[in-house]
Amino acid sequence: MTTHPTSVLARRLLAGELTDGGPSHPGQVRRSARDWVVDVLLFGWAVLCWAALFEQAEAKTYLPGWLVAIDPPLGALACLSLWLRRRWPLGVALAAVPAAALTDTVVGALAVIIFNLALRIPPRTAALVLLLHLAATLPYVLFYGVPHDERWTIAAFVLVFYLLFFTWGSATRARRQLVLKLREDAVRARADHERRLADVRRAERRAIAREMHDVLAHRVSLLSVHAGALAYRTQRTAAGEGTALDDSEIAESATVIRDNAHQALEELRDVLHVLREDEEEDEEEKAEPGAPGKPGTPDGARPQPDLTRLGELVDEARAAGQTVRFDQELPERAEGAGGYPLRPQAQRTAYRAVQEGLTNARKHAPGRPVEVRVAGAVGQELTVRVSNPLPAGHRSTGPAGAPIPGAGAGLTGLRERLELEGGTLAYGPRDGTFTLEVRLPWPVPESGYDAGP
Known part of the structure; x- marks a missing residue:
């Protein structure tokens, strides 16, 4: 009200x-x-x-x-x-x-x-x-x-009379103007607060849209690939062009689809949990030296995506039937220590860039090999490059020939992430290959970093 x-x-x-x-x-x-x-x-x-x-x-x-x-x-x-x-x-x-x-x-x-x-x-x-x-x-x-001999006294009284009430009125006017000015400032401050609140809400909606797309688009595309392959095999069998699927193959496909659906729900829950809290405060206030698990990870939630989980992402893509070549050139000492000296938000952006590249290749170039390269060094920059040959006719079809929908929102969300991190995004076809390249700054941590011998 x-x-x-x-x-x-x-x-x-x-x-x-x-x-x-x-x-x-x-x-x-x-x-x-x-x-x-x-x-x-x-x-x-x-x-x-x-x-x-x-x-x-x-x-x-x-x-x-x-x-x-x-x-x-x-x-x-x-x-x-x-x-x-x-x-x-x-x-x-x-x-x-x-x-x-x-x-x-x-x-x-x-x-x-x-x-x-x-x-x-x-x-x-x-x-x-x-x-x-x-x-x-x-x-x-x-x-x-x-009487006439007191006229100057009366004149002085009249002068004081006028000045007294004029000064009193002027002081009251100044006070009222101050009150009105303070009220205008309060109304302006309230309007500014509402405008900032609206901007924050719009930013939150964009952040939610980015996270939802990055998580669900990847998982749903995997589901589409597995379900499409199952439908394709079934259609060929019905047409007498292939061997029928046995019970074990059907059970294996159904298990993969179920596991990916459960995984999508789990990742969606983690995204919603992260979006409820400020990322900076979550990482700084909840990090406890010597505590098990990753710093800044909420209790009951899985660790958020970072550079250490790129291998898992590539393995999932390979399990879905993609041919992926993965090259990684990152500081080995940091990797051996269990983490990279890079802000978690920047690592998450790099992870989402690889995820978006694999998802787009799965949608628009099914069956084509994908090359993923991640390289970087402290004090320089982090580079993520995902490339794949363009399919004939640039058709976006799955294994069963049905198109996998896509609205291009992933690249838009990725660009917004990079703008927040001070990075750059470049993508497009060239010489028969579609390439997505992301560059992120990798500053030296304030506490210093020993790159090792």
Whole structure:
């Protein structure tokens, strides 16, 4: 369930400008419950000030009669204008200039108007309007100060009065702008987080697709070869072109198919287990000196593919009927120590490259010999090359003549793996031979490496 950015309680306790980004456009007024309470209190305070000063108006005998007459109406209009200050802050401030210049009952409303001016109008414009108020008010104070010998004291008070409420409004404006800026940063950070999360999810889906293809395509192609051979022999027998399969041959073929199906399920389970955990943390945190098994191998899971298991991969291909020549030139001392000084992810990528090459040869060039060569040295690079002669007509058929499907996703996934490892991929036909070549950097381990004599 998605929660709203601002809760109901927050909308009631915060100013309208601070709830959900404020009004959709400057002319719109969106008062929160807090705003209504504040408006009522400020209006009441302004009316009380107007009433208190209205009672003293008749005592100001030193003022001209016309000033005494217009004082209460102008002050009352200023009080009523407070209800419009949110929508038209600049207009209300300008309209209050005559009242501020000629009346005393406007004091309560004027404090709110000046505060509102600094709060809602840009600083430069607000400062100009403030100067206009001072220019209009000070002559009245200097000419009609009470008593006349204290006019400078009253002028200083008026100046402090204006600056106090203007400064207060400016500080409140700065605080609200800071809150809105922090909210924008939070929204932007949330959007960035969601975008990164979406990118991570897409990367995870690509990783899952690569692993699924690499594991299942290899095993399913082996199943297809064995099942195709069995179907081919059966069809020839039915046509009277070959000898019938005896029970032992049928049982052997069924056993091979069953074992490969079980193997595919086991490898699929291992892939899913690996994909649930971060590879780096899995290899660094779970590796324990002296512990049995391979470092970083989860309990209950088989070791992940690496360079030491290339022989098993080639043997499986040979058992499926492929003719494979396998040459390997790797550091012998590292092999004798039980592992190669190369990151497990890079070793897995090299393994998948050989697996992809054998699978493609089995799909697209059945019956053709395959040559696999793996060579490399620490501080140089690791090279994997899988090549096979192109079949006549480039047809992709199995032993029984049925095409083995393939969407080309394996090479795409392999290229993505190599991009993550900083390697390169090259493949294509040349001089009647299809070659897949992978190159991976093989840096010197940080702990150093002794290549031996």
